[in-house]
Amino acid sequence: MQKSTSSSSFGPGGLDLSQTFFRSISNTAPPSPTKRHTKISVIGVGNVGMAIAQTILTQDLADELALVDAKSDKLRGEMLDLQHAAAFLPRTKIDASIDYSVTAGSDLCIVTAGARQNPGESRLNLLQRNVALFKSIVPPLVKYSPETILLIVSNPVDVLTYVAWKLSGFPANRVIGSGTNLDSSRFRFLIADHLDVNAQDVQAYIVGEHGDSSVALWSGISVGGVPVLSFLERQQIALEKETLEKIHKEVVQCAYEVIGLKGYTSWAIGYSVANLARTILRDQRRIHPVSVLAKGFYGIDGGDVFLSLPAQLGRSGVLGVTNVHLTDEETQQLKNSAKTILEVQCQLGI
Ligand SMILES: NC(=O)C1=CN([C@@H]2O[C@H](COP(=O)(O)OP(=O)(O)OC[C@H]3O[C@@H](n4cnc5c(N)ncnc54)[C@H](O)[C@@H]3O)[C@@H](O)[C@H]2O)C=CC1
Numbered sequence: 001m002q003k004s005t006s007s008s009s010f011g012p013g014g015l016d017l018s019q020t021f022f023r024s025i026s027n028t029a030p031p032s033p034t035k036r037h038t039k040i041s042v043i044g045v046g047n048v049g050m051a052i053a054q055t056i057l058t059q060d061l062a063d064e065l066a067l068v069d070a071k072s073d074k075l076r077g078e079m080l081d082l083q084h085a086a087a088f089l090p091r092t093k094i095d096a097s098i099d100y101s102v103t104a105g106s107d108l109c110i111v112t113a114g115a116r117q118n119p120g121e122s123r124l125n126l127l128q129r130n131v132a133l134f135k136s137i138v139p140p141l142v143k144y145s146p147e148t149i150l151l152i153v154s155n156p157v158d159v160l161t162y163v164a165w166k167l168s169g170f171p172a173n174r175v176i177g178s179g180t181n182l183d184s185s186r187f188r189f190l191i192a193d194h195l196d197v198n199a200q201d202v203q204a205y206i207v208g209e210h211g212d213s214s215v216a217l218w219s220g221i222s223v224g225g226v227p228v229l230s231f232l233e234r235q236q237i238a239l240e241k242e243t244l245e246k247i248h249k250e251v252v253q254c255a256y257e258v259i260g261l262k263g264y265t266s267w268a269i270g271y272s273v274a275n276l277a278r279t280i281l282r283d284q285r286r287i288h289p290v291s292v293l294a295k296g297f298y299g300i301d302g303g304d305v306f307l308s309l310p311a312q313l314g315r316s317g318v319l320g321v322t323n324v325h326l327t328d329e330e331t332q333q334l335k336n337s338a339k340t341i342l343e344v345q346c347q348l349g350i
Pocket residue numbers: 043044045046047048049068069070071074112113114115116117126133136137152153154155156157178179182210264265266269
């Protein structure tokens with residue numbers, strides 16, 4: 001068994017210094033039963049894993065954070081670097097090890113390990129390399145945290161969420177892919193920019209594959225509760241189809257653009273995943289477009305496929321899928337997206 005790279009919390013000679021520094025207060029109230037200890041594990045401490053880890057820390061989402069990677073020096077370096085920020089952050093115990101026992105008892109395991117795209121390369125191209133890694137990652141996570149929720153981020157995220165579901169043997173509500181939560185944020189940013197409003201006031205979803213066959217739900221966009229398309233129609237303002245298509249194309253292209261410019265994407269996915277972690281661990285029951293087992297929803301059939309649908313999330317994972325009204329065109333695009341993912345999945349033999 002590998003030794004944990006965690007630094008010890010005990011003083012010289014193994015003495016627990018907290019006993020020396022503090023006199024106990026005999027009538028202290030017992031810990032509140034409503035405050036639950038939360039532990040998050042992040043697998044893969046590359047650009048994405050570290051952006052997620054640091055957002056989790058700054059947003060005070062966990063009492064314990066465990067990091068795992070295959071590269072022990074990089075792992076220990078990242079752990080120490082985060083620990084050295086302790087004086088500026090909410091208190092979180094940070095451990096790291098190449099041994100999965102460090103993840104034991106996690107409430108949420110976030111998987112970011114694996115190959116990433118080279119400039120111009122599609123997410124689906126990463127499949128074979130990352131499936132092989134998942135066979136060494138998912139079983140130990142399940143062994144050490146049999147009640148955890150798995151949140152998959154590595155690409156191609158929809159197919160790898162399916163792979164994680166199969167390898168884990170978990171019920172589908174406990175296996176979630178970060179999916180189009182990120183694409184939807186990009187979509188909301190671009191719409192907000194176009195209309196000169198705040199992205200947080202824009203409700204808009206991208207569903208389907210996190211990738212080239214994603215589907216923009218134009219019919220459901222609202223700003224501050226006002227449905228955008230019907231409002232513009234009533235005002236007889238034509239929002240040309242090309243403008244809409246251009247915005248969606250930009251959502252699909254912008255990951256390629258960022259990868260072309262800086263080599264990888266990290267900050268937005270960091271915030272996106274921390275946002276999901278908050279909803280899940282704090283049982284917020286918010287609706288997020290994330291990758292879930294989609295068979296049977298919106299006429300999707302033909303096999304077990306994970307893709308993004310607006311899903312309600314809480315402490316037990318996926319609580320349900322919302323019944324958004326889709327136009328016939330949107331339904332057809334969603335089915336095509338499912339077909340694209342299933343075709344890739346069929347090559348796996350899992
Ligand atoms: N779903 C989404 O929206 C997004 C997904 N991604 C995906 O996230 C993944 C990670 O991207 P980056 O962090 O930029 O890559 P990176 O190359 O910076 O980091 C990957 C890390 O995985 C580690 N790793 C490799 N094999 C491992 C194993 N068997 N066990 C544990 N750790 C292992 C590597 O040592 C490395 O530290 C990629 O697949 C990328 O495509 C990236 C951005 C957004």
